Amino acid sequence: MDDDAKATLHRYLAGAREALLxxxxxxxxxxxxRPLTPTGTNLLGLVKHLACVEAGYLGGVLGLPFPEPMPWDDPGAGPDDDLWARPDESREDVxxxxARATAHADATIAALALDATGEVPWWPEERRRPTLHTLLVHVLAEVARHAGHADVLREGVDGAAGLRRDHDNLTRADAAAFAAHRERLEQAAREAAGR
Known part of the structure; x- marks a missing residue:
């Protein structure tokens, strides 16, 4: 049962990673x-942040530290330095x-049983010693959440949207159908607001 659960969680994590990238x-x-929201959310920053998330939760927290420094290890780091790429950091760097953080996370997942425990010092005392199972769910939720952000951001940049590169999972086939659907939604919203 544990191997099936681990494989399922890992498969969904891999899918969320692919959707993000x-x-x-x-x-x-x-x-x-570029910042695409008022709070500065940007596509490359989401990837940089998730490298830190995966390296931390599926590495150091479980006693298998990622061998590279994280953005917050720099003494001059700001509180959000994991959420954007500096001009001297190339896309390839991020x-x-x-890729290295996810490979490290994958090795951790392979090496440990779902009931292996770690320690998350920044979590409340009552939740501070989660299992790999809990950490996998946590990281999967985080990656999927940010992949969703990336989907919406990308749609705003150039209209590209959808679940996967090979299958967008969208119900409408062309721009005219989406425009008609959007107009129908706009009209419904105006009617509801006018009541």
């Missing part, structure tokens, strides 16, 4: 870095770190 494909250096 393809949102950067084909975009300019500017478009992957994507490479994410």
């Amino acid at each position: 393809w949102k950067l494909e084909g975009l300019s250096e500017y478009d992957v870095r 994507l490479g770190r994410y």
